[in-house]
Amino acid sequence: MKLLNFNRPSQRWIRFLALFLGAVLILLLWRNIATIVPTVTTPQWIEIAQTNEPIQAIPQQIEVDPPKVALGEKLFQDVRLSTNNQKSCLSCHSFSLGGTDRRAHSIGINGALTEVNTPTVFNARFNSRLNWNGKFTDLSSHLDALMSNPQVMGVQWPEAVRSLQQVPEYARSFDRIYPDGVTPTNIKDALVAYELSLNTPNSRFDRFLLGDKQALNQAEKEGYRLFKDNGCVSCHQGVNVGGNIFQPFGIIGDYLADRGNLTPGDLGRFNVTQNAADRHVFRVPSLRNVAVTAPYFHDGSAQTLEEAVGKMTKYQLGRTLPTKQIESIAQFLRTLTGEYRGKPL
Ligand code: HEC
Ligand code: HEC
Structure with a gap:
């Protein structure tokens, strides 16, 4: 026996329902396509800021007692x-x-x-x-x-x-x-x-992430692009641009041997686990407010951001970037300085 016979008057409404749902579906798809279209016309790194960035803004309001x-x-x-x-x-x-x-x-x-x-x-x-x-x-x-x-x-x-x-x-x-x-x-x-x-929201970079495209100048945007394209974000990401994974200092090349004079602090995570694989492994530090927290690294050996970025490209990525690119990345990092109680750090 045929269960559905659309021509039977009692089941004609099902045909109307199907037509109606089809129309709604087309309308929804159309609206989605309409919102996707503008993203194609702007450079990718600007658009990602609104959608799927590896770094998130520090929330403006956090519940405190x-x-x-x-x-x-x-x-x-x-x-x-x-x-x-x-x-x-x-x-x-x-x-x-x-x-x-x-x-x-x-x-x-x-x-x-x-x-x-x-x-x-x-x-x-x-x-x-x-x-x-x-x-x-x-x-x-x-x-x-x-x-x-x-x-x-x-x-x-x-x-x-x-x-x-x-x-x-x-x-x-x-x-x-x-x-x-x-x-x-x-x-x-x-x-x-x-x-x-003790949170510092409202850095220029956060304002940029939240949609204010004028918050960064061209060189700073270029620095952010380089920060992503060179893989700095594979380690420095999330709300704090770091602070959430462990990595050796000196993935390519031996930073500590080059520096010399090893100290107990240089052993890093090994001091916690006593596991040989954790020698010279450190928590990847946050880069929030990094412009105002020199000197850099666990040993305080780098005096400037440019010096720190240069060491990172050499020992973490095995690359030598042109000075101009290092400077751009440093410029981007300077946009990560936020505000404490409404005043810039
Ligand atoms: C003599 C200097 C000194 C004093 C005083 C001091 N700290 Fe620190 N603090 C440090 C050092 C050095 C570290 C890093 C220790 C390490 O990594 O092994 C640190 C780490 C921290 C961290 C961890 C930050 C992070 O993201 O890893 C917090 C939070 C902190 N201190 C809070 C405090 C508080 C709260 C007090 C007072 C009760 C305090 N410190 C007193 C030197 C100090
Ligand atoms: C493989 C992981 C990894 C990559 C990739 C990486 N970093 Fe790091 N970064 C670290 C670790 C680990 C440290 C801490 C090193 C130490 O002092 O022991 C660090 C430290 C830093 C510091 C010093 C922060 C401070 O407060 O002392 C800066 C600045 C920095 N990185 C920037 C960069 C930049 C820019 C890039 C890309 C060119 C990059 N990093 C790529 C893991 C990484």
């Missing part, structure tokens, strides 16, 4: 969190210096030099790994380690808690937010809340 952020901000600047009141977080992560101290190695407790260059604290929340060797995946355990690190804060929690408790203003601030007052957990909680708020 204002009372905790305010308390964390005070703690960040307070030397009471270090042994004998010698250092605060700000000593090495200065906001007027891009969240770093612009030294190859920072001066820690009792003048001890840090093993590696100090990275910026800005945008740390977008790094899936923290530190050059990527040892930490969350800010709280990172804080535990840096507090007791004899080169950094060199303090045990009970000592830090005692010195904060002696300040009535702190006791009050903690009590207002935390029922159990000044404790290591609560100190960490407030500091982490603050660290999570």
Whole structure:
């Protein structure tokens, strides 16, 4: 028996429905084609910015907890969190210096030099790994380690808690937010809340990504094209233009042998895993605000962006780019400087 006979009056509506759906389909396809067409007429790298870029803009608004952020901000600047009141977080992560101290190695407790260059604290929340060797995946355990690190804060929690408790203003601030007052957990909680708020949106490059095609000049756009075409994006990508994968420093050619004077910090991820394959492997650093965080590399050996880009092309890509192209890439990198609380870094 025939199930569907379109000529039977009772089933004629199915034919109308099919016709109607067909018309809707054609209309939808037409609209899609219409939106695709303009993209073909503009250079590819401009259009990708709107659609499928390897780098994403830092969100303008991020949910924060204002009372905790305010308390964390005070703690960040307070030397009471270090042994004998010698250092605060700000000593090495200065906001007027891009969240770093612009030294190859920072001066820690009792003048001890840090093993590696100090990275910026800005945008740390977008790094899936923290530190050059990527040892930490969350800010709280990172804080535990840096507090007791004899080169950094060199303090045990009970000592830090005692010195904060002696300040009535702190006791009050903690009590207002935390029922159990000044404790290591609560100190960490407030500091982490603050660290999570240290984001720098609204760089010129982000404005470009979000559709403002005038935000970059021609040389900077060319630099971005070179950054992509030469494969820098294979390692430096995502919201932080890095911060999310491990790679050896010296894929082609041996950077560290050429530099000489190996230090324990040069072993990189090996220091975490003790795995021979992880020698000289590092977390690919973020390039956000890189224009204001010289010197570069874990050893602080490169003084300028051009020098750093030159070393990258040589040791990571095995290429020699013309000086002009290196300069263009550096110009593009300078567009990654964002704003903190509405002011450029
Ligand atoms: C003596 C200098 C010094 C002080 C003081 C200091 N830091 Fe750092 N900080 C460093 C160095 C060096 C590193 C990199 C360590 C490594 O890679 O092994 C670092 C790394 C970090 C990172 C990881 C950034 C990233 O993306 O990998 C954060 C976050 C951070 N510090 C926050 C803080 C906070 C919060 C304080 C205060 C409680 C603080 N630091 C105090 C020198 C310092
Ligand atoms: C194979 C992965 C890889 C590629 C490709 C790569 N990089 Fe890197 N980049 C790294 C690693 C790893 C480091 C950290 C090296 C170190 O100091 O130990 C780094 C560091 C940097 C730094 C220094 C950042 C700082 O804060 O110290 C800059 C600038 C940089 N890269 C730019 C570039 C550019 C431009 C290109 C393309 C020409 C490029 N990179 C290609 C992995 C890569």
